[in-house]
Amino acid sequence: MNKKKVSLKDIAEKAQVSTALVSYVLNGKEKESRVGHEIAVKIKQIAKELNYQPNYLAKSLRSGKTQTIGLIIADISNPFFANIARIVEDEAKKNGYTVIIGSSDEKAEKSWALITVFLNRQVDGFIIVSSENSEEQIEYLIEKNVAFVLLDRHFPDIPTHFVSLNSYKAAFDAGVHLIQGGYKNIGLIAYKSQLFHMQERIRGYRESLAESGIVFHPAWLKEVGFDTIDEEIKVGIDEMLASEFPVDALIFATYRLAITGLKYINALGLKVPDDLAIVSFGQAEVFDLYYCPITYVQQPMEELGKTAVEILIHQLKEPHDEKRQTLMEAQLMARDSSRPKAAIS
Amino acid sequence: MNKKKVSLKDIAEKAQVSTALVSYVLNGKEKESRVGHEIAVKIKQIAKELNYQPNYLAKSLRSGKTQTIGLIIADISNPFFANIARIVEDEAKKNGYTVIIGSSDEKAEKSWALITVFLNRQVDGFIIVSSENSEEQIEYLIEKNVAFVLLDRHFPDIPTHFVSLNSYKAAFDAGVHLIQGGYKNIGLIAYKSQLFHMQERIRGYRESLAESGIVFHPAWLKEVGFDTIDEEIKVGIDEMLASEFPVDALIFATYRLAITGLKYINALGLKVPDDLAIVSFGQAEVFDLYYCPITYVQQPMEELGKTAVEILIHQLKEPHDEKRQTLMEAQLMARDSSRPKAAIS
DNA sequence: AATGTATGTTTAATCGATTAAACAAAAAAC
DNA sequence: GTTTTTTGTTTAATCGATTAAACATACATT
Numbered sequence: 226m227n228k229k230k231v232s233l234k235d236i237a238e239k240a241q242v243s244t245a246l247v248s249y250v251l252n253g254k255e256k257e258s259r260v261g262h263e264i265a266v267k268i269k270q271i272a273k274e275l276n277y278q279p280n281y282l283a284k285s286l287r288s289g290k291t292q293t294i295g296l297i298i299a300d301i302s303n304p305f306f307a308n309i310a311r312i313v314e315d316e317a318k319k320n321g322y323t324v325i326i327g328s329s330d331e332k333a334e335k336s337w338a339l340i341t342v343f344l345n346r347q348v349d350g351f352i353i354v355s356s357e358n359s360e361e362q363i364e365y366l367i368e369k370n371v372a373f374v375l376l377d378r379h380f381p382d383i384p385t386h387f388v389s390l391n392s393y394k395a396a397f398d399a400g401v402h403l404i405q406g407g408y409k410n411i412g413l414i415a416y417k418s419q420l421f422h423m424q425e426r427i428r429g430y431r432e433s434l435a436e437s438g439i440v441f442h443p444a445w446l447k448e449v450g451f452d453t454i455d456e457e458i459k460v461g462i463d464e465m466l467a468s469e470f471p472v473d474a475l476i477f478a479t480y481r482l483a484i485t486g487l488k489y490i491n492a493l494g495l496k497v498p499d500d501l502a503i504v505s506f507g508q509a510e511v512f513d514l515y516y517c518p519i520t521y522v523q524q525p526m527e528e529l530g531k532t533a534v535e536i537l538i539h540q541l542k543e544p545h546d547e548k549r550q551t552l553m554e555a556q557l558m559a560r561d562s563s564r565p566k567a568a569i570s
Numbered sequence: 571m572n573k574k575k576v577s578l579k580d581i582a583e584k585a586q587v588s589t590a591l592v593s594y595v596l597n598g599k600e601k602e603s604r605v606g607h608e609i610a611v612k613i614k615q616i617a618k619e620l621n622y623q624p625n626y627l628a629k630s631l632r633s634g635k636t637q638t639i640g641l642i643i644a645d646i647s648n649p650f651f652a653n654i655a656r657i658v659e660d661e662a663k664k665n666g667y668t669v670i671i672g673s674s675d676e677k678a679e680k681s682w683a684l685i686t687v688f689l690n691r692q693v694d695g696f697i698i699v700s701s702e703n704s705e706e707q708i709e710y711l712i713e714k715n716v717a718f719v720l721l722d723r724h725f726p727d728i729p730t731h732f733v734s735l736n737s738y739k740a741a742f743d744a745g746v747h748l749i750q751g752g753y754k755n756i757g758l759i760a761y762k763s764q765l766f767h768m769q770e771r772i773r774g775y776r777e778s779l780a781e782s783g784i785v786f787h788p789a790w791l792k793e794v795g796f797d798t799i800d801e802e803i804k805v806g807i808d809e810m811l812a813s814e815f816p817v818d819a820l821i822f823a824t825y826r827l828a829i830t831g832l833k834y835i836n837a838l839g840l841k842v843p844d845d846l847a848i849v850s851f852g853q854a855e856v857f858d859l860y861y862c863p864i865t866y867v868q869q870p871m872e873e874l875g876k877t878a879v880e881i882l883i884h885q886l887k888e889p890h891d892e893k894r895q896t897l898m899e900a901q902l903m904a905r906d907s908s909r910p911k912a913a914i915s
Numbered sequence: 916a917a918t919g920t921a922t923g924t925t926t927a928a929t930c931g932a933t934t935a936a937a938c939a940a941a942a943a944a945c
Numbered sequence: 946g947t948t949t950t951t952t953g954t955t956t957a958a959t960c961g962a963t964t965a966a967a968c969a970t971a972c973a974t975t
Contacts (some may be wrong), residue, residue, distance in 0.1 A: 232931055243955050248933060261953055281690045282631045283931035286960045291627070295690075299944090307652035311673060314646065323691065325670050328656060346626045346638075346668065374878065484855050491859065510829050514836065516861030588925050593963060603964090606923055628961035631930045832960055 231275045239271050240264070251277070279301045280392055280395030285347065293323050294537060295343035295351045297336055299379070300328045304509050305480050309376070313352060320538050322349075331347025331451045333359045344371070352376050357418050372540045376533045378422045379550070386540060388532045388551045392425035393432075395522045395555035398431025399476050399504045402557055403521070407566030408474035408502055409439060409517045412465045414458060415478035417448035426506070444468035458485050462493075473501065474563065483529065487515065503562040506555075518560035525553050576620045584616050585609070596622070630692065638668050639882065640688035642681055643699045646675045649854050650825050651699065652719070657875030658697060665883050667694075677797045689716070695882045697721050702763050717885045723767045724895070728734045731885060733877045733896045735769035738777075740867045740900035744821050744849045745778025747865070747902055752845055752911030753819035754784060757810045759803060759831055760823035762793035770873045771823045771851070789813035794827070803830050807838075818846065819908065825852025832860065848907040851900075863905035870898050 233251075233411050237244040242264060248535050249258040250268040285291040294317050298306040310326055317324045325348065327339035333356045340362055343351065350372035355363065363383055367492065379387035396413075403411050411431045434441050445468070447461030449489050465472045477483035483505035487497075497517045504520045505512065512519035536549050578596075580587040587609060589760075594603040595613045616622075630636040639662050643651040655671055662669045668694065672684035677703045687709055688696065695717030700708065708728055710873065711718050724732035741758075748756050758775045761768050779786050792806030810817045822828035828850035832842075840846050842862045849865045850857065857864035881894050 232930090233933095234931075244932080245934075245957095246953090252933085254934095256956095259952055264953085278686070278690050280631075280692065280931050282636070282692050283960090285935080286625075286627045286631055286931080286962090287933050289960075300656065301646070302649070302653045302656035304647070304652070305647055307649065307655075308647045310652075310671075311645065311647035314671070314673060323670060323687065325668060326655075326659070328659060341623070342668065345623050461846050484859065487859055511856045511859050514829065514832055514856050533641055567957065575961090578963095579961075589962080590925065590964075591923090597963085599964095603924095604922055609923085625961050628930090629963080631961080632963050633931090634930075 230280065231277045232280065233277075236271050236275060236277055238266060239275070240268050242268070247272075247464070251279070259437050261492065289347075290349055291347045292321055293325060293346070293348045294355075294534070295339070295346075295348040296324050296326045296491070297329055297339050297343075297351060298326065298354045299331045299356070301326055302328075303481060304508050308526050309354075309530050312527055313534055317532040322534075322538070329354075329356050331356045333357065333362070337362055340366070347381065349541055350374075352533045352537055353380060355380070355420070359441050372537060372544065374533045374537045374540070376529065378420050381421055384548050386536050386549050388529055388536065389422060390524055390529070391552045391554050392422040395431040395524075395557075396426040396429030396476070396478070396525070397433045398429075398555070398557050399506075399522055400430050402559065403436070403474045403476070403502060403504060403563055404433065404437045404439065405565070406474075406502065406563055409564075410445065410470050410472045411439075411474045411476065412440075412445040412447070412472035413476045413478065414447045414449065414482050416463055416482070417450050423478060430476060442468065442470050444470070445472055454482065454485050458482065459489050462486060462489055473566075474498075474499055475503055477505040480505065480509055482505065483519070484511060487511075487519075496566055497562050502564075502566075504557075508558075511558070515562070517562050520560045520563040521558050522555045523558050524555050528553060573860075577625065578620045578622075581613060581620060584620070585613050586611070589658055589765050592617075596624070609844040611742065634692075636692045637666055638670060638683070638691070638693045638848050639879070640691075640693040641669050641671045641698075642674055642684050642696060643671065644676050644701070646671055647673075648826060650852050653871050654699075654875050657872055658879055659722070661876050661879040665879070667879075667883070669862050670841075673697075674701050676701045678702065678707070682707055685711070694886055697878045697882055699723060699792055700725070700765070702765050706786075712798065715889070717882060717889065719878045719882045719885070721731075721874065723765050727768055729893050731881050731894050733874055733881065733898065734767060734874070735869055735874070736899050737767040738774040740851065740902075741771040741774030741777045741821070741823070742871075743774075743900070743902045744851075744867055745775050746782070746848060747904065748819045748821070748849060748908055749778065749782045749784065750910070751819075751847065751908055753908075754785075755790065755815050755817045756784075756819045756821065757790040757817035758821045758823065759792045759794065759806055759827050761827070768823060775821060782910045787813065787815050789815070790817055797855045799830050803827065807831060807834055820846055820848055822848070824853055825850065828852065828864070829856060832864075836861075842907050843909055847909075847911075849902075853903075857905070862907050865905045865908040866903050867900045868903050869900050873898060 232256055233244045233247050236247045246260055247268050249255055249260050251272055255265045296313055299570035301307055301310055314324050325343060329336035336356045336359050341443035352374050354376050355378045360380055369524045375385055377389050379389050400411060415427055444464055449461060453458055461531060477486055497503050506522045508521050508523050512521050578589045582592045585805045591605055592613050594600055596606050596617055600610045626773045641658055646652055646655055659669050660793055668687060674681040674684060681701045681704050697719050699721050705725055708730060720730055720732035722734055724734050746765060760772055765821050776786055794802035794806060822831055842848050851867045853866045853868050857866050877896055
């Protein structure tokens with residue numbers, strides 16, 4: 226495309242020296258390699274004149290490092306992941322890394338394909354938001370000695386670096402919060418997924434009920450498929466409301482579930498929180514703008530993203546340091562959507 | 571990182587042939603290069619056995635093509651751009667391209683820096699959402715003969731490929747829609763920016779008033795800075811409401827302006843649309859979930875993104891074809907937030 | 916038998932950088 | 946006046962692929 230890229234050789238010719246000298250000078254190695262002072266100055270000047278920009282492909286091919294991080298998330302158009310992506314992008318840039326992002330749509334195959342493509346492009350390491358059934362991929366990366374950090378989700382049985390949320394605690398807190406508000410029939414809408422973080426959210430929710438002596442009714446827990454959330458959420462909410470013990474409060478295990486659920490709740494004409502209290506995971510502008518601000522479990526996005534990058538970069542320098550496994554705590558942000566029942570009537 | 575990458579050479583040694591043959595075979599050139607059938611089979615088999623994955627750095631260095639597109643947007647954490655990014659990602663992947671994304675935060679310097687970094691990484695071309703005052707960058711790319719397409723925004727005075735929205739028409743339609751609904755004092759909140767699309771939105775808005783014989787009052791138009799929208803929007807809305815001709819309807823020129831504005835409108839306790847009707851550019855889930863669904867100007871995101879990729883890829887093949895300049899039409903989606911005044915009281 | 920034409924395979928240059936090692940010339944040491 | 950050391954610079958291999966050109970054979974033609 227470009228008219229003619231300026232290469233080391235061009236500078237070398239113009240300065241009447243070998244490319245080696247040019248390379249030394251432009252990489253600040255003039256001292257170690259004892260390059261003559263005058264020639265060094267001359268080289269620098271010519272480089273500036275020609276606006277020399279090194280070819281990173283060549284650099285990378287030689288060094289085996291691309292200064293590139295592969296970020297695999299579920300979907301960049303989902304605000305949660307978009308936020309993460311932005312944080313990762315900024316943090317990576319600060320450290321001289323570029324990020325390539327790929328969306329897996331929660332599909333193990335897509336995630337596999339992305340890993341392959343990114344590996345061929347020689348990324349130095351990965352930050353991965355794992356899909357269900359992708360343990361095999363993780364094992365593969367471990368076996369190939371590829372640097373990576375799991376983000377937001379991890380596999381408790383596989384020793385890896387990871388940064389995730391204490392989902393159990395977060396869900397437990399959400400449940401307790403509702404119970405303290407006087408809600409008794411609390412439902413949970415989660416994804417039908419064996420992913421640990423999702424199972425933990427379910428466990429935390431159930432434990433919060435148990436701890437308060439509330440008997441859990443199966444109709445209160447709905448697990449919907451990733452690809453069928455629209456229909457399944459509707460059915461799920463219908464069933465929860467029509468059950469023998471109709472729910473008076475609902476916890477959504479993710480941002481997307483909340484959005485979809487709230488749309489349906491609006492369509493049903495239910496008033497939040499009078500007809501149905503709401504607590505959701507994730508956070509977003511929507512929650513602020515809803516007629517009744519939504520109580521949510523605030524995830525420390527900034528920290529999650531930054532720590533992931535930090536761990537990865539550290540790992541690239543010290544591949545054999547022990548696995549860093551971080552569980553961060555979420556903070557429940559109580560808003561109107563879960564205001565105590567007493568205060569209502 | 572990886573234990574040992576398998577290279578062409580490894581296969582060549584194992585098959586007892588030169589790397590040339592291996593390269594021919596694995597690139598499907600066995601016919602043209604008349605490679606022996608048996609040896610070809612053998613090579614393919616060994617490649618599979620060793621799970622050979624070509625090194626794209628080497629390929630790219632040789633070919634001068636990286637099959638990578640640089641996407642520069644304002645901010646990946648903004649849903650509008652995140653959506654675009656996802657569409658671009660998918661469309662690029664379909665064509666064998668990978669995308670690197672960079673957020674410019676509407677800053678020309680950041681955009682410059684991204685262009686430099688991406689060029690050093692030898693992207694084949696760019697899709698750019700331009701920042702204000704970045705004409706110089708565009709001229710630079712033209713001069714260097716780098717392939718690129720402008721997305722969402724363009725510079726009318728610089729002949730480039732671009733795909734944007736007919737902002738004038740969209741804003742005009744928004745104005746007309748409100749006027750037809752019986753609103754007379756219509757305000758516009760836009761960005762303080764000389765970017766053409768923004769100026770066009772302002773022009774369209776004003777023209778809609780003019781056409782209906784409504785006298786425009788300066789207090790109705792607020793242009794806020796990118797970095798100070800929080801405060802400026804508050805002041806702006808206050809002034810619009812307190813002016814001699816208080817607004818009864820408001821148009822937001824972008825998604826982010828709308829979000830910020832609506833938060834404040836909520837805080838003020840104003841009821842939409844009774845106290846204030848709303849129409850916004852952009853589209854998002856928020857608009858559906860607001861207590862009063864927001865009327866918005868629907869941009870053909872899918873088409874915008876796909877066309878941009880298409881134009882860019884075409885350009886990479888035929889660098890000298892004429893510039894494709896596409897203006898797409900938005901569609902006004904009327905919702906409750908701008909319901910006709912008559913229907914209210 | 917001499918020449919021409921397929922057929923199959925290898926050689927070596929190339930892309931743009933890095934860097935150990937070799938080399939040359941000047942300065943210091945004995 | 947040699948030898949050694951220091952200083953400054955070049956050579957050439959390397960990273961992993963691609964590909965034009967050279968090189969062998971085998972086979973066909975006259």
